[in-house]
Amino acid sequence: MxxxxxxxxxxxxxxxxxxxxxxxxxxxxxxxxxxxxxxxxxxxxxxxxxxxxxxxxxxxxxxxxxxxxxxxxxxxxxxxxxxxxxxxxxxxxxxxxxxxxxxxxxxxxxxxxxxxxxxxxxxxxxxxxxxxxxxxxxxxxxxxxxxxxxxxxxxxxxxxxxxxxxxxxxxxxxxxxxxxxxxxxxxxxxxxxxxxxxxxxxxxxxxxxxxxxxxxxxxxxxxxxxxxxxxxxxxxxxxxxxxxxxxxxxxxxxxxEDVKMEQAVVSGIAFNRDEAKVSLLGVPDKPGIAFQILGPVADANIDVDVIIQNVSHDGRTDFSFTVHRNDYQRTMELLKTRVAVDTGAASVVGDKNICKVSIVGIGMRSHVGVASKMFRSLSEEGINIQMITTSEIKTSVVIDEKYMELAVRALHKAFELDQPNS
Amino acid sequence: MxxxxxxxxxxxxxxxxxxxxxxxxxxxxxxxxxxxxxxxxxxxxxxxxxxxxxxxxxxxxxxxxxxxxxxxxxxxxxxxxxxxxxxxxxxxxxxxxxxxxxxxxxxxxxxxxxxxxxxxxxxxxxxxxxxxxxxxxxxxxxxxxxxxxxxxxxxxxxxxxxxxxxxxxxxxxxxxxxxxxxxxxxxxxxxxxxxxxxxxxxxxxxxxxxxxxxxxxxxxxxxxxxxxxxxxxxxxxxxxxxxxxxxxxxxxxxxxEDVKMEQAVVSGIAFNRDEAKVSLLGVPDKPGIAFQILGPVADANIDVDVIIQNVSHDGRTDFSFTVHRNDYQRTMELLKTRVAVDTGAASVVGDKNICKVSIVGIGMRSHVGVASKMFRSLSEEGINIQMITTSEIKTSVVIDEKYMELAVRALHKAFELDQPNS
Missing domain, CATH: 3.40.1160.10 (Acetylglutamate kinase-like)
Incomplete structure (x- = not known):
């Protein structure tokens, strides 16, 4: 009982x-x-x-x-x-x-x-x-x-x-x-x-x-x-x-975490098309810039998901992040009218037609080459990767929305998820 | 305020x-x-x-x-x-x-x-x-x-x-x-x-x-x-x-209770056609008979409204009461199968097609002849009164349902309720 x-x-x-x-x-x-x-x-x-x-x-x-x-x-x-x-x-x-x-x-x-x-x-x-x-x-x-x-x-x-x-x-x-x-x-x-x-x-x-x-x-x-x-x-x-x-x-x-689970490198493919991408280009690369950009966004009660800051060149960098698609217009306005001015960014660009595809697996911790296998698989399908983030047990990419189904199917096959667990 | x-x-x-x-x-x-x-x-x-x-x-x-x-x-x-x-x-x-x-x-x-x-x-x-x-x-x-x-x-x-x-x-x-x-x-x-x-x-x-x-x-x-x-x-x-x-x-x-209210003998005419009447005829008139009849009715969770017991003759009396019309069948069955046997009543009769009409007025306390005016008024319309109950501020009669509207109109006129208060 x-x-x-x-x-x-x-x-x-x-x-x-x-x-x-x-x-x-x-x-x-x-x-x-x-x-x-x-x-x-x-x-x-x-x-x-x-x-x-x-x-x-x-x-x-x-x-x-x-x-x-x-x-x-x-x-x-x-x-x-x-x-x-x-x-x-x-x-x-x-x-x-x-x-x-x-x-x-x-x-x-x-x-x-x-x-x-x-x-x-x-x-x-x-x-x-x-x-x-x-x-x-x-x-x-x-x-x-x-x-x-x-x-x-x-x-x-x-x-x-x-x-x-x-x-x-x-x-x-x-x-x-x-x-x-x-x-x-x-x-x-x-x-x-x-x-x-x-x-x-x-x-x-x-x-x-x-x-x-x-x-x-x-x-x-x-x-x-x-x-x-x-x-x-x-x-x-x-x-x-x-x-x-x-x-x-x-x-x-x-x-x-039993043995069988360790053996499955990737357990599943997740995806999400509720997001939109925004970028501030040519932002002066100085301490506190991330807060200067995301502080006002948080104050406006807008949730941010993926955040990426590339390495800088000539003292300037590009700063990108994703928000819920419903918050896209508000975010763009906020960046254009306030944040770009305050930070001295060169320009603001955005894209609503994106999606995020991720491979998830606890086995990734102990297996090298999982991410590169993912990138190769997408490349073979001619899919351009716009953003990448990784954690210990997942790797996510932002790609053009129209390739979402194609990417999910390719990754599902590449990681042999269609094969029953042995 | x-x-x-x-x-x-x-x-x-x-x-x-x-x-x-x-x-x-x-x-x-x-x-x-x-x-x-x-x-x-x-x-x-x-x-x-x-x-x-x-x-x-x-x-x-x-x-x-x-x-x-x-x-x-x-x-x-x-x-x-x-x-x-x-x-x-x-x-x-x-x-x-x-x-x-x-x-x-x-x-x-x-x-x-x-x-x-x-x-x-x-x-x-x-x-x-x-x-x-x-x-x-x-x-x-x-x-x-x-x-x-x-x-x-x-x-x-x-x-x-x-x-x-x-x-x-x-x-x-x-x-x-x-x-x-x-x-x-x-x-x-x-x-x-x-x-x-x-x-x-x-x-x-x-x-x-x-x-x-x-x-x-x-x-x-x-x-x-x-x-x-x-x-x-x-x-x-x-x-x-x-x-x-x-x-x-x-x-x-x-x-x-201000003066104006004392002057209005009857304030309103109420009526109700949700009731049915049942009577036990020829009940032995002895102590405890009312409880012997109504006890089982209460036990069956049936609400009783008007209760009337007439004076007895030859040691026998008639006992009548009204119940909600929805409870009529149950009440009749209960009376026929149990109560009439237990009490030794001669017979059980009932009528669903009744209504109750009442005159209500706090002024009735201090005015004689109000009830008799009500009875005369109904009599002039040829309406037979089946049961009567009275309290300090109301008098109710049970009559044939088909006369309800006629009775209400007659009483409303008799007590001059159509006249504005002076």
């Missing part, structure tokens, strides 16, 4: 019929002798509906007062979900009780709309589990030190589930989703992409942050910090699938 | 456009120097939508566990409303903050789906008012001693508003609704029914309990207990109507 956390996404909770399926699956796990905690998302579309109503009324701009109200409103989506799932479980003959985040309580800081979990009190939940109840907890939300409802931001229910699993020292946290695991790359682009049976926590972190949208990145960070075994698996299998089979399905995100 | 509570019903909160109108109206009151607390209902249709989802999943029967979940689900309707109204007020340039019942907190007992308010902590709200904020509080809900969300039952938002007004010692509680006040009777039946400028608390209690559905009866009881001045007025007047005019509109439910 183990304590298990299940997390179900909005699609899995999308209708009363779907909720009934979730209840039957959870009941199966509980009847197999497990102590069950379930963290469901809001019914699909509900959070958008609620925030849409708020948007129709919103004053211009953003404020803590406004965000506080948005959180109180958005949090209701999950509150409805947990209540409905508890009722569905009761209809299955199970004892079940649901809690909103503030009732557990799940304590967060006061950053409305993007709060961070600070602690979870497990007393109430443990008492219910000991009494034989299935406990259902709202994802996405908590309560701040002043008693205000907070939300964790989009995808926050993954983080809630992992945080609950960490607080309860759960044996495993199962994230039920609309894909059946983590793949070597997106199967819509590479038809022979393979599902990974296991992936290391660090690789998953890189995959998640690079646009492989299976799991919210903060939930992976959380899992890493507290070493919560995390499994991504499909919510579309029949609920009455054999439980032993189900428990081994999907992809396990693990913290043990 | 006074502390004022506004309550808005589901229709007033029915769309973002309607919510914007509510915000403008509240802002007008706040700008006139009043400290404002607002208690809105859920957007119209929302509570039904939520409970409909729950019903699709509900196990058979009813339990505290199920009701607990229903309350957690249903409470979200008002939570969304308060957040949206706060945002709309912020858009009007006001400072505004909203609270769910548990945040205030509004403390209730643990009777899920029909909880009763036990106390309201006004500290948080007072601090916000002192800081110049409009405070918006969810209607319909609270929190029980174990930290569970409770709801007060249908129409509970009226009660919440009055309870908040009582706790805050508000100068007045304004209930904005889709009618513009309390009428001498239903204007759909008597075209020259008049709006009352004032009505006494006790008369309002009788009017509310007799089917005049302007206000939830518990809210009137609450207002009476704590002597909260209560005004029913229209939410359909333009929001920018002159505030002095608005403050005098609608109907004021008052506790002062």
């Amino acid at each position: 183990a304590l298990i956390v299940h997390k179900y996404g909005g699609t899995s909770m999308g209708s009363t019929e779907r909720i009934r399926q979730v209840a039957k699956r959870v009941a199966k796990w509980a009847r197999a002798g497990h102590q069950m905690v379930v963290v469901p998302s809001a019914m699909s579309g509900e959070t958008n509906r609620l925030l849409g109503l708020a948007k129709e009324l919103s004053p211009e701009g953003s404020s803590a007062e406004l965000n506080r109200e948005l959180d109180l409103i958005a949090a209701t989506g999950e509150q409805v979900s947990v209540g409905l799932l508890a009722i569905a479980l009761q209809a299955e003959g199970m004892q079940a009780v649901s809690y909103a985040g503030w009732q557990v309580p799940i304590k967060t800081d006061s950053s409305f709309t993007k709060a961070r979990i600070e602690s979870i009190d497990d007393q109430r939940v443990r008492a219910d589990l000991a009494a034989g109840k299935v406990v259902i907890i709202t994802g996405f939300q908590g309560i701040d030190p002043n008693g205000h409802v907070t939300t964790l931001g989009r995808g926050g229910s993954d983080t809630s589930a992992v945080a609950v699993a960490a607080a309860m020292k759960a044996a495993e946290c199962l994230i039920y989703t609309d894909v059946d695991g983590v793949y070597t790359t997106d199967p819509r682009i590479v038809s022979d992409a393979r599902r990974l049976h296991t992936i290391s926590f660090e690789e998953m972190l890189e995959m998640a942050s690079l646009g492989s949208k299976v799991l919210q990145i903060r939930s992976v960070e959380f899992a890493g910090k507290y070493r919560v075994p995390l499994r991504v698996l499909s919510s579309f299998t029949p609920w009455d699938i054999d439980i032993e089979e189900e428990a081994k399905s999907g992809t396990l995100i693990t913290f043990e | 006074a502390l004022i509570v506004h309550k808005y019903g589901g229709t007033s909160m029915g769309s973002t456009e309607r919510i914007r109108q509510v915000a403008k109206r509240v802002a007008k009151w706040a700008r006139a120097g009043h400290q404002m607390v607002v208690v809105p209902s859920a957007m119209s249709g929302e509570t039904n939508r939520l409970l409909g989802l729950a019903k699709e999943l509900s196990p058979e029967g009813s339990s505290a566990e199920l009701n607990r979940e229903l309350d957690l689900i249903a409470a979200t309707g008002e939570q969304v409303s308060v957040g949206l109204l706060a945002i709309a007020l912020q858009a009007e340039g006001m400072q505004a903050v909203s609270y769910a019942g548990w945040q205030v907190p509004i403390k209730t007992d643990s009777s899920f789906t029909k909880a009763r308010i036990e106390s309201i902590d006004d500290q948080r709200v007072r601090a916000d008012l002192a800081a110049g904020k409009v405070v918006i509080i969810t209607g319909f809900q609270g929190i029980d001693p174990n930290g569970h969300v409770t709801t007060l039952g249908r129409g509970g938002s009226d009660t919440s508003a009055v309870a908040v007004a009582a706790a805050m010692k508000a100068a007045e509680c304004l209930i904005y609704t889709d009618v513009d006040g309390v009428y001498t009777t239903d204007p759909r039946i008597v075209s020259d029914a008049r709006r009352l400028h004032t009505i006494s608390f006790e008369e309002m209690l009788e009017m509310a309990s007799l089917g005049s559905k302007v206000l939830q009866i518990r809210s009137v009881e609450f207002a009476g207990k704590y002597r909260v001045p209560l005004r029913v007025l229209s939410s359909f007047t333009p929001w920018d109507i002159d505030i002095e005019e608005e403050a005098k509109s609608g109907t004021l439910i008052t506790f002062e």
Whole structure:
């Protein structure tokens, strides 16, 4: 008998019929002798509906007062979900009780709309589990030190589930989703992409942050910090699938670097076409220049991803970085009107039609020549590399957007990701 | 400057456009120097939508566990409303903050789906008012001693508003609704029914309990207990109507029995066609017979309204009472299969096609002949009276349903309710 956390996404909770399926699956796990905690998302579309109503009324701009109200409103989506799932479980003959985040309580800081979990009190939940109840907890939300409802931001229910699993020292946290695991790359682009049976926590972190949208990145960070075994698996299998089979399905995100994993040099290909590239050309190369450029960008609340500064010549250098495509216009204006003037840059250029492609693999640490193999492979396809960044377990390149699928397929093949693990 | 509570019903909160109108109206009151607390209902249709989802999943029967979940689900309707109204007020340039019942907190007992308010902590709200904020509080809900969300039952938002007004010692509680006040009777039946400028608390209690559905009866009881001045007025007047005019509109439910009110013998005609009549004929007239009949009825959770026992002859009597029409079949079965046998009644008869018509007036206390005037008036219309009950300030008759409109019109005319107060 183990304590298990299940997390179900909005699609899995999308209708009363779907909720009934979730209840039957959870009941199966509980009847197999497990102590069950379930963290469901809001019914699909509900959070958008609620925030849409708020948007129709919103004053211009953003404020803590406004965000506080948005959180109180958005949090209701999950509150409805947990209540409905508890009722569905009761209809299955199970004892079940649901809690909103503030009732557990799940304590967060006061950053409305993007709060961070600070602690979870497990007393109430443990008492219910000991009494034989299935406990259902709202994802996405908590309560701040002043008693205000907070939300964790989009995808926050993954983080809630992992945080609950960490607080309860759960044996495993199962994230039920609309894909059946983590793949070597997106199967819509590479038809022979393979599902990974296991992936290391660090690789998953890189995959998640690079646009492989299976799991919210903060939930992976959380899992890493507290070493919560995390499994991504499909919510579309029949609920009455054999439980032993189900428990081994999907992809396990693990913290043990076993031999087999060391042997796989590259585990997956990630990609992202949400970014745009901007460059300041001919910037005087002097101390503090990076801060002079990126300080105003950060002040404007624009997130920067890749940053590259080339070696200087004649006391001048080129400084490039990428931002989210939605922030492209704002960034260009900011650079042209203020930053270029302040820094004495010669010119500002930008490009929205780029993408980032990355190879990710914990084995890269101990294998030389992985990056050069990547560059050769792209070169053979005639793809020009515009920017390069590397870390211990990944190498990313920025290329023309139109070559994205081609690059992903070429790399998938070059690193033999289509071959089953031996 | 006074502390004022506004309550808005589901229709007033029915769309973002309607919510914007509510915000403008509240802002007008706040700008006139009043400290404002607002208690809105859920957007119209929302509570039904939520409970409909729950019903699709509900196990058979009813339990505290199920009701607990229903309350957690249903409470979200008002939570969304308060957040949206706060945002709309912020858009009007006001400072505004909203609270769910548990945040205030509004403390209730643990009777899920029909909880009763036990106390309201006004500290948080007072601090916000002192800081110049409009405070918006969810209607319909609270929190029980174990930290569970409770709801007060249908129409509970009226009660919440009055309870908040009582706790805050508000100068007045304004209930904005889709009618513009309390009428001498239903204007759909008597075209020259008049709006009352004032009505006494006790008369309002009788009017509310007799089917005049302007206000939830518990809210009137609450207002009476704590002597909260209560005004029913229209939410359909333009929001920018002159505030002095608005403050005098609608109907004021008052506790002062001034001369003018004493002079109006009958204030209104109430009616109700939701009931059915059942009679046990030839019941042995012995001590305890009423309990022997009504005990099993109460055990079956059937509410009884009018109860009449005639004088006995030959040691036998007839015992009649009315129940809600929905409970008619159950009641008849119960009486035939059990109660008639146990009591030795000669027979059981019933009639669904009845209605109850009542005259209500605090002046009846000091005026003789009011009831006989009522009976004469009905007799002149050829209407047979089946049952009669009286209290200090009302007289009710049960008659054939088909005569209801005729009876109401006749009584409205007989008591000169179509004449303006002098």
